[in-house]
Amino acid sequence: MAKTYSIAIDGPAGAGKSTIAKRLAKELGYKYVDTGAIYRTVAYFLDLLGVSPKDVDGVERYIDELTVVIEYDDDGVQHMIMNGMDVSGEIRTQDISQKASLVSAHAVVREVLLDMQRDVAKSYNVIMDGRDIGTVVLPNADVKIFLTASAEVRAKRRTDELLAKGQTADYETVLKEIVQRDYQDTHRPIAPLKMAKESVKVDTSDMDIEQVVQTIREIVGKKIPL
Numbered sequence: 001m002a003k004t005y006s007i008a009i010d011g012p013a014g015a016g017k018s019t020i021a022k023r024l025a026k027e028l029g030y031k032y033v034d035t036g037a038i039y040r041t042v043a044y045f046l047d048l049l050g051v052s053p054k055d056v057d058g059v060e061r062y063i064d065e066l067t068v069v070i071e072y073d074d075d076g077v078q079h080m081i082m083n084g085m086d087v088s089g090e091i092r093t094q095d096i097s098q099k100a101s102l103v104s105a106h107a108v109v110r111e112v113l114l115d116m117q118r119d120v121a122k123s124y125n126v127i128m129d130g131r132d133i134g135t136v137v138l139p140n141a142d143v144k145i146f147l148t149a150s151a152e153v154r155a156k157r158r159t160d161e162l163l164a165k166g167q168t169a170d171y172e173t174v175l176k177e178i179v180q181r182d183y184q185d186t187h188r189p190i191a192p193l194k195m196a197k198e199s200v201k202v203d204t205s206d207m208d209i210e211q212v213v214q215t216i217r218e219i220v221g222k223k224i225p226l
Ligand code: DC
Pocket: 013, 014, 035, 036, 037, 039, 040, 097, 100, 101, 104, 105, 129, 130, 131, 132, 133, 181, 185
């Protein structure tokens, strides 16, 4: 099989991972894999069943009844298919963000999703974003980036994003949720959010999107023939 390249972008919620990864994937002709969307789909599925994201037994009992498929439309946009239903829109709420963070702490959930993520990288050149891509999912990724920003900047960006989508969002609430999610994602025992040894850290607090894209492009260009 021909060599495939992989770029891992990890970091906390709202650091700009998906915006940057989408842009770069388009430029490079890579597949963009948003792994957070997979955890969100699991959280949404359990939520519909009324299973609490903290309920270990409930999660273990129902996870086998879920089939998650990632599909891409003609524009390369990722769609999440939950037992045959496209739930790409439904998973983008603040409520599901929190529940996905809690659900993702369960060993059984992480195990079920691991091969699925690795399989995509075996077949395609990928830019994959998440929390544990460089540390666990693709430890041999050609490029590892840790994208971060202050919690305040991330909360402001997330608030603007939600408002732009017509959802209600209040900065203070979003900030509180981001701080809580950071804590949960970095303190869970399995595959917590942390910087991989070989990662290049990029703090985007004082950068606009163009500057971030340019910075990441340079980092990638040193490791992968573009
Ligand atoms: O990137 P996101 O905000 O869509 O992710 C939602 C949650 O999913 C996040 O708070 C933690 C979890 N997640 C994870 O545990 N591992 C990943 N690779 C991606 C997301």
